[in-house]
Amino acid sequence: xxxxxxxxxxxxxxxxxxxxxxxxxxxxxxxxxxxxxxxxxxxxxxxxxxxxxxxxxxxxxxxxxxxxxxxxxxxxxxxxxxxxxxxxxxxxxxxxxxxxxxxxxxxxxxxxxxxxxxxxxxxxxxxxxxxxxxxxxxxxxxxxxxxx
Amino acid sequence: xxxxxxxxxxxxxxxxxxxxxxxxxxxxxxxxxxxxxxxxxxxxxxxxxxxxxxxxxxxxxxxxxxxxxxxxxxxxxxxxxxxxxxxxxxxxxxxxxxxxxxxxxxxxxxxxxxxxxxxxxxxxxxxxxxxxxxxxxxxxxxxxxxxx
Amino acid sequence: xxxxxxxxxxxxxxxxxxxxxxxxxxxxxxxxxxxxxxxxxxxxxxxxxxxxxxxxxxxxxxxxxxxxxxxxxxxxxxxxxxxxxxxxxxxxxxxxxxxxxxxxxxxxxxxxxxxxxxxxxxxxxxxxxxxxxxxxxxxxxxxxxxxx
Amino acid sequence: xxxxxxxxxxxxxxxxxxxxxxxxxxxxxxxxxxxxxxxxxxxxxxxxxxxxxxxxxxxxxxxxxxxxxxxxxxxxxxxxxxxxxxxxxxxxxxxxxxxxxxxxxxxxxxxxxxxxxxxxxxxxxxxxxxxxxxxxxxxxxxxxxxxx
Numbered sequence: 180x181x182x183x184x185x186x187x188x189x190x191x192x193x194x195x196x197x198x199x200x201x202x203x204x205x206x207x208x209x210x211x212x213x214x215x216x217x218x219x220x221x222x223x224x225x226x227x228x229x230x231x232x233x234x235x236x237x238x239x240x241x242x243x244x245x246x247x248x249x250x251x252x253x254x255x256x257x258x259x260x261x262x263x264x265x266x267x268x269x270x271x272x273x274x275x276x277x278x279x280x281x282x283x284x285x286x287x288x289x290x291x292x293x294x295x296x297x298x299x300x301x302x303x304x305x306x307x308x309x310x311x312x313x314x315x316x317x318x319x320x321x322x323x324x325x326x327x
Numbered sequence: 328x329x330x331x332x333x334x335x336x337x338x339x340x341x342x343x344x345x346x347x348x349x350x351x352x353x354x355x356x357x358x359x360x361x362x363x364x365x366x367x368x369x370x371x372x373x374x375x376x377x378x379x380x381x382x383x384x385x386x387x388x389x390x391x392x393x394x395x396x397x398x399x400x401x402x403x404x405x406x407x408x409x410x411x412x413x414x415x416x417x418x419x420x421x422x423x424x425x426x427x428x429x430x431x432x433x434x435x436x437x438x439x440x441x442x443x444x445x446x447x448x449x450x451x452x453x454x455x456x457x458x459x460x461x462x463x464x465x466x467x468x469x470x471x472x473x474x475x
Numbered sequence: 476x477x478x479x480x481x482x483x484x485x486x487x488x489x490x491x492x493x494x495x496x497x498x499x500x501x502x503x504x505x506x507x508x509x510x511x512x513x514x515x516x517x518x519x520x521x522x523x524x525x526x527x528x529x530x531x532x533x534x535x536x537x538x539x540x541x542x543x544x545x546x547x548x549x550x551x552x553x554x555x556x557x558x559x560x561x562x563x564x565x566x567x568x569x570x571x572x573x574x575x576x577x578x579x580x581x582x583x584x585x586x587x588x589x590x591x592x593x594x595x596x597x598x599x600x601x602x603x604x605x606x607x608x609x610x611x612x613x614x615x616x617x618x619x620x621x622x623x
Numbered sequence: 624x625x626x627x628x629x630x631x632x633x634x635x636x637x638x639x640x641x642x643x644x645x646x647x648x649x650x651x652x653x654x655x656x657x658x659x660x661x662x663x664x665x666x667x668x669x670x671x672x673x674x675x676x677x678x679x680x681x682x683x684x685x686x687x688x689x690x691x692x693x694x695x696x697x698x699x700x701x702x703x704x705x706x707x708x709x710x711x712x713x714x715x716x717x718x719x720x721x722x723x724x725x726x727x728x729x730x731x732x733x734x735x736x737x738x739x740x741x742x743x744x745x746x747x748x749x750x751x752x753x754x755x756x757x758x759x760x761x762x763x764x765x766x767x768x769x770x771x
Contacts, residue, residue: 199381202350202370222350226418233347234422235387242382270374274382275599276572276620278426278722280749280766282742297764298726302598303571303622305724307764320741320751322724322766324572324620326599423747424720424768426574428601428618430594445616446578450746451719451770453576455616468593468603470576470618472720472768474747495677498646498666518646522714529643530686530718535679566670570678574722 185254188265193247205243213248216291232285237310240292241321242277245306248294249325273326280320287312333402336413341395353391361396364439380433385458388440389469390425393454396442397473421474428468435460481550484561489543501539509544512587528581533606536588537617538573541602544590545621569622576616583608629698632709637691649687657692660735676729681754684736685765686721689750692738693769717770724764731756
């Protein structure tokens with residue numbers, strides 16, 4: 180699978196295969212490390228007056244980023260021949276635990292989460308994630324432990 | 328404020344004041360310790376075939392339960408005379424960190440999160456949360472640290 | 476291996492095989508769920524005036540309890556024929572992540588940590604731990620994720 | 624207080640005031656961000672054959688680094704006139720929760736933990752910590768939430 184095909188596959192997984200990602204409007208942003216983004220809109224806020232993104236949206240975005248970084252790494256290091264290979268891998272990746280540190284109120288127009296693998300493993304992989312707004316202010320940090 | 332008024336207030340906060348709670352369909356369940364629930368539906372799943380609740384929905388429900396347990400405790404231990412008092416308190420409660428342990432796949436029709444305060448404090452309160460499905464299977468555990 | 480042999484093995488592992496456990500004076504307490512204990516003494520405190528157990532001692536005790544609960548479970552569910560079998564298992568158990576919630580100051584004469592497995596798994600096991608003092612006051616909670 | 628006095632004070636707090644730090648041999652390393660270090664020795668290991676630092680020693684070192692980064696920040700941003708001011712501050716800093724991610728086995732001769740404040744606050748401060756060995760291999764990450 181070449182780079183273009185890999186990116187198309189990751190985009191499809193993130194934007195079309197996962198219903199809750201679609202409901203929230205989570206988008207894949209091509210790049211390295213893996214990036215996913217979301218536009219702020221009235222339904223996603225936790226506090227109407229201050230238009231702050233709900234903590235659950237932040238947790239979701241960080242978890243999605245972590246899980247997708249693992250799939251991206253899988254694509255980058257394995258011979259994936261088909262979507263079926265990828266689908267099989269996907270169902271095996273499961274979040275074991277997630278920690279979110281909320282550093283600043285979730286204020287902004289567009290939020291981007293990035294993820295990197297900090298402990299690769301055959302059984303367990305650990306990732307760290309960061310959430311920034313469109314002005315590149317760091318809003319939250321995450322750590323995820325995944326069975327792979 | 329009597330018990331009925333308190334319950335009406337908590338219900339309003341959980342179901343009407345917080346837009347993202349409304350989008351997800353999070354409901355208040357009167358009781359002690361604090362309970363919130365959600366019905367499974369196609370948009371909330373992370374895996375279409377197995378209809379598993381998305382990890383982000385689980386994190387959201389646990390975070391909401393933790394934060395609302397703090398508000399409930401505030402109602403139970405203070406002389407809240409008005410919705411304005413409550414609103415003022417609400418905006419001061421902020422999640423500092425959240426840990427979610429995903430124990431089993433989020434399979435079920437209806438999910439209920441309960442929360443209890445394990446470290447009450449003037450500056451910081453820590454809560455533990457549990458998520459069960461309608462068959463009372465424990466699916467996830469949470470720990471939340473909140474500025475109050 | 477019968478119950479007496481299992482208990483002798485766990486005691487040996489906890490009290491003699493692990494140098495840092497010895498330095499701290501961590502003891503095995505026969506029972507179910509798994510229990511380990513420690514006596515307070517001047518070198519273990521973090522605050523001399525208040526004689527509070529250092530947070531690092533608490534983290535250590537909770538981590539030891541979690542890891543040993545996994546070994547105990549292994550003994551209870553497998554045909555362990557020899558110390559060599561056990562030793563082989565031991566070296567494969569590794570803490571991936573640990574969360575400690577410090578609820579109250581670590582004041583007391585004797586501290587006991589108990590652990591239970593909340594997510595058994597072939598690749599990863601999650602445990603929850605509690606620390607009480609001799610008056611049964613709950614001082615800290617832990618959650619550990621272990622590769623097994 | 625000038626820089627030399629501040630460093631002398633931090634060194635005294637880390638190396639002499641906290642009995643458990645002394646037992647382990649934790650040392651202050653002047654610098655910015657805050658650094659603390661420990662030499663490996665037989666009593667500190669969790670696995671005798673591989674001479675791996677016990678997970679509890681790692682948790683301790685990361686917790687000490689986080690707490691001391693808060694004291695250092697206090698010294699840097701306040702007019703501390705005396706050791707009594709500092710002592711008063713010290714007793715108010717309490718770890719609320721700590722997460723440790725163990726990335727690689729704790730192998731090495733000398734380990735250094737560094738800490739930075741990622742969420743400063745009047746009630747709660749969050750720090751992130753890293754542990755490296757003498758070859759600068761990253762062995763563990765920590766996140767600490769402290770009441771201040």
